Amino acid sequence: MRVLNVAAAQMGPIQKAESREEVVERMLAMMREARAQGADLIVYPELTLTTFFPRYYTTDKAEIEQWFERDMPNEPTRPLFDLARDARMAMSFGYAELTPEGRRFNTSILTDKTGAIVGKYRKVHLPGHSDYDTERSHQHLEKYYFEPGDLGFPVWRTLGGILGMCICNDRRWPETYRMMGLQGVEMILLGYNTPSVNAQKNAEGPSKRIFHSNLVVQAGAYQNSTWVVSVAKAGVEDGHPLIGGTVIVNPDGEIVAATEGEGDEMVVHACDLDDTAFGKKTIFDFARHRRIEHYGLITSQTGVVLPP
Amino acid sequence: MRVLNVAAAQMGPIQKAESREEVVERMLAMMREARAQGADLIVYPELTLTTFFPRYYTTDKAEIEQWFERDMPNEPTRPLFDLARDARMAMSFGYAELTPEGRRFNTSILTDKTGAIVGKYRKVHLPGHSDYDTERSHQHLEKYYFEPGDLGFPVWRTLGGILGMCICNDRRWPETYRMMGLQGVEMILLGYNTPSVNAQKNAEGPSKRIFHSNLVVQAGAYQNSTWVVSVAKAGVEDGHPLIGGTVIVNPDGEIVAATEGEGDEMVVHACDLDDTAFGKKTIFDFARHRRIEHYGLITSQTGVVLPP
Numbered sequence: 001m002r003v004l005n006v007a008a009a010q011m012g013p014i015q016k017a018e019s020r021e022e023v024v025e026r027m028l029a030m031m032r033e034a035r036a037q038g039a040d041l042i043v044y045p046e047l048t049l050t051t052f053f054p055r056y057y058t059t060d061k062a063e064i065e066q067w068f069e070r071d072m073p074n075e076p077t078r079p080l081f082d083l084a085r086d087a088r089m090a091m092s093f094g095y096a097e098l099t100p101e102g103r104r105f106n107t108s109i110l111t112d113k114t115g116a117i118v119g120k121y122r123k124v125h126l127p128g129h130s131d132y133d134t135e136r137s138h139q140h141l142e143k144y145y146f147e148p149g150d151l152g153f154p155v156w157r158t159l160g161g162i163l164g165m166c167i168c169n170d171r172r173w174p175e176t177y178r179m180m181g182l183q184g185v186e187m188i189l190l191g192y193n194t195p196s197v198n199a200q201k202n203a204e205g206p207s208k209r210i211f212h213s214n215l216v217v218q219a220g221a222y223q224n225s226t227w228v229v230s231v232a233k234a235g236v237e238d239g240h241p242l243i244g245g246t247v248i249v250n251p252d253g254e255i256v257a258a259t260e261g262e263g264d265e266m267v268v269h270a271c272d273l274d275d276t277a278f279g280k281k282t283i284f285d286f287a288r289h290r291r292i293e294h295y296g297l298i299t300s301q302t303g304v305v306l307p308p
Numbered sequence: 309m310r311v312l313n314v315a316a317a318q319m320g321p322i323q324k325a326e327s328r329e330e331v332v333e334r335m336l337a338m339m340r341e342a343r344a345q346g347a348d349l350i351v352y353p354e355l356t357l358t359t360f361f362p363r364y365y366t367t368d369k370a371e372i373e374q375w376f377e378r379d380m381p382n383e384p385t386r387p388l389f390d391l392a393r394d395a396r397m398a399m400s401f402g403y404a405e406l407t408p409e410g411r412r413f414n415t416s417i418l419t420d421k422t423g424a425i426v427g428k429y430r431k432v433h434l435p436g437h438s439d440y441d442t443e444r445s446h447q448h449l450e451k452y453y454f455e456p457g458d459l460g461f462p463v464w465r466t467l468g469g470i471l472g473m474c475i476c477n478d479r480r481w482p483e484t485y486r487m488m489g490l491q492g493v494e495m496i497l498l499g500y501n502t503p504s505v506n507a508q509k510n511a512e513g514p515s516k517r518i519f520h521s522n523l524v525v526q527a528g529a530y531q532n533s534t535w536v537v538s539v540a541k542a543g544v545e546d547g548h549p550l551i552g553g554t555v556i557v558n559p560d561g562e563i564v565a566a567t568e569g570e571g572d573e574m575v576v577h578a579c580d581l582d583d584t585a586f587g588k589k590t591i592f593d594f595a596r597h598r599r600i601e602h603y604g605l606i607t608s609q610t611g612v613v614l615p616p
Contacts, residue, residue, distance in 0.1 A: 124599050124602050125597055125598075125599065127591065127597065148599055149602075152602045153602060155615055156615070157615055157616075162614070162615065169591075169597075172531065172591065173597075173598070174482030174483075174485075174486065174527070174531055175482075175486075175598070175602075175603045175606060177482075178482065178483075178605075178606055179602065179603060179605055179606065181612070182605045182609055182611075182613065183605070183612065183614065183615055184612045184614045184615070200586075200590050201586065201590075208560070211561070211562075212530060212561065215523070215526055215527050215561050216527055216530070218523055218527075219482070219523050219524055219526075219527030219528075220527075222520060222523060222524070223480065223482055252516070253520065253523050254519075278509065280612070282508050282509075283435065283477075283480065284480075286610060286611045287610055287612065289434075289435065289477075289481075290433075290481070291432050291433065291456055292606070292607050292608070292609070292610050294432050294460045294461060294483075294487065295487060295606060295607045296607060297486075297487055297490045297491070298483060298486055298487065298490070298600075298603060298606050298607060299600050299603045299604060299606060299608075300607075301490055301600070302594060303490075303593075303594045303595025303596075303598070304489070304490055304491065304492045304588070304594055304595065305490065305491065305492075306470070306491065306492045307463055307464070307465055307470065307492070308465075
């Protein structure tokens, strides 16, 4: 048994006007609750520190950069690292990263139980569009605000296991899980901000959106025999609704814990990393069963090429 | 609208003693029913013509080869091709293929509405094991009876769309769907024989097995915005139970038709191939969103390589 007691810390909405300090206060409250429940690890969602700003279009550099963190930890987030270290709790959260070179990424970090950052991931699969789109009911300008992650899909030996991260739209792409699965991942941490309505098909509402979210996460977990901790930022941000649907999924693809609402809400589950072993050595023993000689297009071809 | 009226023709059990002729009679009965319902295409399962013989171990060449077809069509299966042509119905079914060179494959074919074979697929992902295994509650000797398919994952322009095939265990591997997705597939036909109990974990019974089957098929459909027709051979073959769970899944990953039992049972659904367009041009527009520079391990590495 290698049990990790994991707290999936769903965040309710963060309004545009809310400060980092206000958000961190809410995060600290959840961390204290996680500590009371004996959590080894707390997982917050994508872009935890701010509203989901890619819904807003601006060309003003200062306005853009207000959403980004130049350092991590920094002044507003320091209390998180301090409390995590005191509580001997690892943590993961997402934020908008501005590098010293002026590059912008949608990033998450993972700390160990001393509060040291042991892993950084930059979102590879940016959804949405790079220019203002007059056809949409709301904007999704991730390709405008961020460049695609440049770190690939690393995994880290920490907390007695092998952990990886991905962010939001990454979860819809089986390549994401497989890249980590090929490195023996045992738990994937992921956060998301997912609008409750498809901006290009308004008939697609929250129940369909949560169905899709669960479907891809459960399949990714099963097909790579790994735990997945999938955490929402949820609720209505300045009139823009986001789905909840935070889940912890076991290596059999089953949901073992789920939130019920769209506010700050935590679910905790004792995840045995040894539960990943059976699938990895039987039906998903990659070494015996994968046939890479037939997978060529997956890495040689980005888009669709229709048959003659 | 490009509507294909598809009949998913689940087959009940086929006992070891049943002849090809008896099986073909059952298939013909379902084809007549499909014709009465106006089907454009009828899809039968993997190894439709025989019992699921990889559960039996023998070294006797004649005993092995009795399960295999040297030609297709051949004498026993000719009536299927004749009726399909008369009914102006395309069809797909699986069988054990013995090539003139003595090679053995787990194969399926697809005909057009004239009864001409337009596509052949040979199963790439063979599950199970290649030697008799004393640890298992039942054998699963596909790696003994067959070699892995050598045709890759082709798709075919037929029936007004782009169709592909895969077989049974292929459905658990996201690479299967993605290879076809990268060629613009609009409908994937797949048949399976899946034991109701995991031979290496007897606590894993039929409800879990059907859950896994649906999970991977629904995810594969959604992630590539394609229809999937997933057809079981079901029921108890000489004391060995197989799951049912035949489904037709739409490009949104939703089950739109499903069988209820474990016998010969058909479900028919009008599948509009144009329903695949929305997903392919938005969230799963591969050309805009895939990042092949970060997928290298998927084709360069077969098995798991653990981090240092």
